[in-house]
Amino acid sequence: MxxxxxxxxxxxxxxxxxxxxxxxxxxxxxxxxxxxxxxxxxxxxxxxxxxxxxxxxxxxxxxxxxxxxxxxxxxxxxxxxxxxxxxxxxxxxxxxPRANTRDILVYKELDFLNGTGTIASGSLRRKAQWLNKYPTHSVEDIRGNVNTRLQKLQENSWNAAIFAKAGLERINVLPEKYLELDWMVPAPAQGxxxxxxxxxxxxxxxxxxxxxHLPTAICTHVERQFLQVLEGGCTAPIGALAIIDKDQLSFEGLLLSLDGKQKLEIKKTIPVSEYQDLGKSLALEILQNGGKALMADIKTNLANEKA
Incomplete structure (x- = not known):
């Protein structure tokens, strides 16, 4: 050595x-x-x-x-x-070994949830899922590392911002005012x-x-395979989470339009031993059931935004 x-x-x-x-x-x-x-x-x-x-x-x-x-x-x-x-x-x-997979909402006050409000997130996936659940809200872009984004939240008039819980926990900056978003499907391999x-x-x-850590390696393999087949080199609002319980693997994946109005979901539970091509097969199923047209729209809209 x-x-x-x-x-x-x-x-x-x-x-x-x-x-x-x-x-x-x-x-x-x-x-x-x-x-x-x-x-x-x-x-x-x-x-x-x-x-x-x-x-x-x-x-x-x-x-x-x-x-x-x-x-x-x-x-x-x-x-x-x-x-x-x-x-x-x-x-x-x-x-x-994987840490917490969940997204959290770091907020100032929660009274905005049932009305209008502004959320900060630089993630297409988080933005689309938020707008799907809260269509009266707006989502502003936010960039930078964890500490920078926490600081920007305090300096701006936004009501809240979305973070990966694992990142804040790892460096001990998890604030008191946060809400775990158990309904939001995380990014592939989050945590x-x-x-x-x-x-x-x-x-x-x-x-x-x-x-x-083999269980984490298996779960993230399935999630990233799902992502790779779906996106084909294009960034898109895609969520995926695989969980192993004893000898079973449960998977949840989704693809949304950029504005969150369209959502394609898929769920499946299989024996862990059959994980190898699961992400690919479920991504192809989504593509065949409206995902191909949705991905084409996403690519067009992103290209128009850059132009």
Whole structure:
């Protein structure tokens, strides 16, 4: 175990928490590690364009480049931020035990729920589900890390903002005034952390594989397969959640229009042993039952918004 495994991370509080968690687990197994905070992609040189390497994720691109440039050996991500297709040469090696999967509403006062109100969220999925349930409300875009978004909520006139509960719990910033949205289907792989390695690095792969939590890996596989087949490279309001109970896997997935007025849902329970192609088959079922036309509308509307 002479090699020091360099753990790549962004420098936000949550990203560093995730990297430190992996570091502690690897060191408990006897490995030497070092955390490396990575600069933006603009500071890094590459021989090939990013698109040629299949690098697409806005939150993971910087670390993908650093791994390909051999500046770090592994990278730790919130799994819901990771594109379903990894760049060439990078492989998923471990999924850690999942935290809370739920979205929460962090609010100032709750009296707006039955009338008009303004919610903040940068997620198409959260926005569409919120508007489907509360069509008289409006949803404003909000960006930034967890701390930035909490601060923006206080500084603006919005009534509330939606967050992933796991992120706030991990860095101990869960406020008193919040409501767990048990009716909202989370993002595929929400609450899970994934560690990726280079395909040509057997030492790091062998070490990291020891951290893999099989039930979480199975559930997130089904959810991300559902996402990959549905979206086909286009961002869309898609939710998915798989839960294992003994030898059964229960799945819930949905696709919504951007304004939340249309909602296609699917639910299924199967033996865990049959999980391998479940996400794909359920996504194809949704596509055949109105999803294809809905995805075409979503792509058109998003293209018009950018124009």
């Amino acid at each position: 002479s090699k020091t495994i360099r753990i790549g991370t962004r420098d936000s509080q949550l990203a560093l928490w995730q990297a430190t968690t992996v570091q502690q687990q690897l060191e408990a197994l006897g490995y030497k590690t070092e955390i490396v905070s990575v600069k933006s992609t603009g500071d890094l040189l590459l021989d090939k364009p990013l698109y040629e390497l299949g690098i697409t994720g806005i939150f993971t691109k910087t670390l993908d480049v650093a791994m390909i440039n051999a500046q770090v050996d592994i990278a730790v991500h919130s799994m819901k931020d990771v594109p379903t297709l990894l760049p060439k040469g990078i492989v998923q090696t471990a999924v850690l 899970a952390m994934v560690v990726v390695c280079m395909q040509n690095d057997p030492f790091s792969q062998e070490a990291v594989a020891k951290l893999n």
